[in-house]
Amino acid sequence: MQDASTVANASPEWSALLEAVFAMGKRLGVRSSDAFRPVDVVEVSVVASIRLPSGRLMVDTPWPEGRPGRELAERIPPGTYDVEASWVEAPYEFMGESFDGRECAAVRLLVRNEPVSVWEMALGVEDDVEQIVAGDEIGFETDTAMGAFADACGWQALTEPFRQFWERHEQLPGVAIDRETEKLRSGEFEMVTHHASQADLLTFPAEEGVTAVWIGRTAAGEVAAVAVAPYLSWLA
Template sequence: MIVGRGGVVPDVSAAVEAGPERSAYLEAVFTVGEWLGVRSDDPLVPVVVVEVGVVSSLRAPSGRIVVDTPWPEDRAARELVERIPAGTYEVEASWIEAPYEFMGEHFDGRECAAVRLRVRDEPVSAWEMALGADDEVERLVPGCEVGFETDTAMGSFADAASWQALTEPFKRFWEKCEQQPGVVHGRETESVRSGEFEKVADDAAQADLITFPAEEGTTTVWIGRTAGGQVATVAVAPHLSWMA
């Protein structure tokens, strides 16, 4: 049984369990040297994991986690049903390279392919789709994926109890852009890894938010569990659209 905001809901373990192909991809994308596939426009060019490293730490004093876009939305943030122990955790990212040529110039095709919140330093025994507290889980069937929606190509990990305070810099930025279109505005966030990620700290609550690149549309979040069933990691690893 799973407990969400609406109370106890039916067992949906079969619907959320990751299949063999997805499980293998979630393992491979965080392993340096692994081949994830090939470029769809050039099947002779492999997509290879070249780096897996720590982006930053994230404080989650409530043990409640949001994985969602930090931009203003007319809906509640997607808080995960799963709880983790209150604490400070590392956010790691995986980078791939898939070289290509464009208009006579050569590029390494480097980009962030996946991110994860490391909860326990233990091997993942099984992967499952992370449910949101407001998901209509009774409608889930095997093969159906749910997740957070974004049209800004940005997601984030954050402490749910401090979500409003942590997303204020994005709301203020949005308001400035609407009030003064065409003017370049800065964001009150900390730039991480040359701006590839952003961090917001709520020092009063000792809580953080960390953004990461995401695909537009629906992005599924995955939970990796230890052999004992505990949460080892919370991961986001969309299949890159240009990769076969």
Template sequence: MDLAAEARSAADAEESWYLEAAFIPGTRLGTRCGDPATPVRVTEVRDVATIRVPSGRLVVDAPWPEEEVSDLRPRTGRELAQRIPAGTFRMEAAWTEAPYEFMGERFDGRELAAVRLRITEAPVAHWEMALGVGEDIERIRPGKRTGFETETNMGSFADATAWPVLTDPFLEFWRGCQTGNRQPRRTESLFDGEFERVADDEHGADLVTFGAEGSSVVWLGRSQTGAVASVAVASGYHLFVREPSI
């Protein structure tokens, strides 16, 4: 990738700030949209699971099938063009809280702010938009961000070679719903169902889901040496207004 392309894919100052700040407990990100008196703070950062990626090929996409008018087909899966080392990696999640009241009832306003796969423990020197296999930065309009699309409020990290097997429980569940034979998904529930895990021991690979909405950008955090240290998806941008002083 040449210098011009690198500049177009690089995270801007606001994006870079959020990708770091979202994983620092206690950080005040801003104020709740429509309620400038209520701060939005990072309240918790925790390991969700470990994910095995034996091929070094990573898919970050919704695990649900493509829905057609007459049939369901497995989703191809947006594989990242950037390979990572084969291995097992920690998946972390960060949550914010911004209390609010609705119809006389008080809520904590807890929301998922971001998730990331820790490839190494090296500090991130800079962030860039992760392209998918076959995507060309020259075909993306300057200033535009690209990523994966989801209409199911769900994304996932998974090994690419095992993707068809790892996503089969979601395809099976969807087909069952359409035929009136709805059964529990063959997945492991994590954090009271906020995340789901599918393991394939034949490939030695895993898939772990996370909450996502609409079009989600995948970010690569690179260390000072240029190696990938982190792969992140931020989902909390729409929840707050950043204060000028932050």
């Protein structure tokens, strides 16, 4: 039988990047599409705090894509947790104009204020470790470039604004429709609160296709953070 942690452990290069991307002022490297464009971390800040009353964490797209949400196999203590984001800039010019190339590079749910000793890909409750091959990306899949952290007990209710938006959009194509969510950071993030379950959902930018989800563990093996870093795959 395979050992899940051995199969899913981050490489030394990825481990270093997952630490560096949340270090203000750190130079991460260069864009893979432009070796002369350095990528620097220019902001690291808390976007919001979310309530996870069951300790069962969902990390998936909130959009209706014909499948249940992806719940992590790892449990965390029930509570309220900060979600921190990192922004990078890689300035460039195009057709005589200058752009800062600012993008949200990574987000992480802060579980414990302790150093991360090892990073590993986060298994879902439905994942079979026997089917995982070393080097595979383990995470959620979406074609909407949006992911979310949320409590599993309120997932159905917390994602309802996205289902309603989708249904109205299908019924009224071309009509501008707003989502019943709280927009944060100029709409880069969206938050949904479900009062009955006392749970929250927070969206974040993700990749189209598979977005890997990482767990950072302390030296004692406890969960310190859960991170998603889609931008790092664009680095050389």
